Amino acid sequence: MTFTRRFLMAASAAALGLATGAAAQDKTKVGFIYVGPVGDGGWTYEHNQGRLAVEEEFGDAVETVFVESVPEGPDAERVLTQMALNGADLIFTTSFGYMDPTINVAAKFPNVKFEHATGYKRSDNVSTYGARFYEGRAVQGHIAGSMTESNVIGYIGSYPIPEVIRGINSAYIHAKKVNPDVEFKIIWAYTWFDPAKEADAAKALIEQGADVILQHTDSTAPQAAAQEAGNVITFGQASDMAEYAPKPRVSSIIDNWAPYYIDRVRAVVDGTWESTDTWDGIGAGMVGIGEISDVVPAEVKAEALALKDEIASGAYHPFTGPLKKQDGSDWLAEGESADDGTLLGMNFYVEGISGDIPQ
Known part of the structure; x- marks a missing residue:
């Protein structure tokens, strides 16, 4: 060369x-x-x-x-x-x-x-x-409150941070609106993803009488536990979890x-x-509501979709008064909506929820 x-x-x-x-x-x-x-x-x-x-x-x-x-x-x-x-x-x-x-x-x-x-x-x-996410929790709460027969709804919390507390409050407010007798039982898993812990939490809530399970944890383990129980409904968290439809998973929150x-x-x-x-939120498409299965009565499904549309359009805010805090003190007056600052720092339950928020 x-x-x-x-x-x-x-x-x-x-x-x-x-x-x-x-x-x-x-x-x-x-x-x-x-x-x-x-x-x-x-x-x-x-x-x-x-x-x-x-x-x-x-x-x-x-x-x-x-x-x-x-x-x-x-x-x-x-x-x-x-x-x-x-x-x-x-x-x-x-x-x-x-x-x-x-x-x-x-x-x-x-x-x-x-x-x-x-x-x-x-x-x-x-x-x-x-x-x-609290917008989606409102829709879930409406379905949960309408469908529970035991009047006990179980909620698996991940960590006691404002995001999770907002979700619990929103679901409870809207379950209570359609079912004044509803009771929430909350278990804190202290994890985002641990199928074994999540399954144990779901089973414990079911043993305490819950026939609806909501979750702010990431695995499908609560869905599997509910499916095994046979008479419990659930909601997909973050993704559709449609493999458990039409029951126990009757709808979901989808993060887009x-x-x-x-x-x-x-x-x-x-x-x-x-x-x-x-x-x-829902209006911008960042929060989606997964398909509501036919296990949900047609009237309840129509009401849930109407609520979703009201939230999406801005005609309704899930935290609208009159609302009190857990200790009975006034929070929101009739027709007043919560400001974002309060929601972002939320560290209290609304009136009617039992138990303390872990510190």
Whole structure:
């Protein structure tokens, strides 16, 4: 091989390398960290569906990466740091307990954009986003209160944070409206995803007389426990959980993250990303109501869908007075609706719910 040929080949290879490097730099890299496995059938599953929607929308222009089952706490900070060091341009942190790790790592990587789900701490390169799940809980509460025969509704809580407390209150208010005799029994699982704990909680509630189970945990284990019991209805959490339809699962709350993820990735791609706070619900399509099965009486189904439409249009707010707090003190006057600040920091039960909120 002549010197000239070797030189030209080397020059061509170098040029190709530069072109490949430039192409790699042009590709936007988007990371996701998940609190559970992508196959949990609930919360993490739907976030991962959003990630897949990003890949489909942007094709080769975007690369996505994810790490699943990341504990909330110091390990999350390690995973986030590694993701940023590996060249992520945008990172979605998809659980409440990632809030402080997100803020801490974002301060070290000012050129990386971060999006934290369900949190309230922001900075120049950290946005927050969440869904008004309490709107879906209102619809579930209406169905649950209408269908319970024992008048006992069980609720599996994950952690006693405002998001979960809002959901309990909203479901209770709307169950109570259609059934004044209804009683809520609440078990705190202290986990987002632990099928064994969730199943045990469901079984304990059923043993206490609950014939309806609501959950703010992520697995389908409560559905399986209800199915085994035979006379209990449930609602899918975060995803449709339709494999348990038409009974025990009679409807669901579906978290639709895909439009938000696509919009925020596009903002990074085109250079328009800014730190924002997003809190959308049924009207914006971030919260969906899964198909109501025929196990639900036609009249109750029609009422539930009408309630959904009223919430979506803004004609009705699920927290509308008169409402009192658990201790009997006045909260909302007749026709008054709760403000977002109170809802975001909610740390109390409404009147009629028994038991204390763990501290």
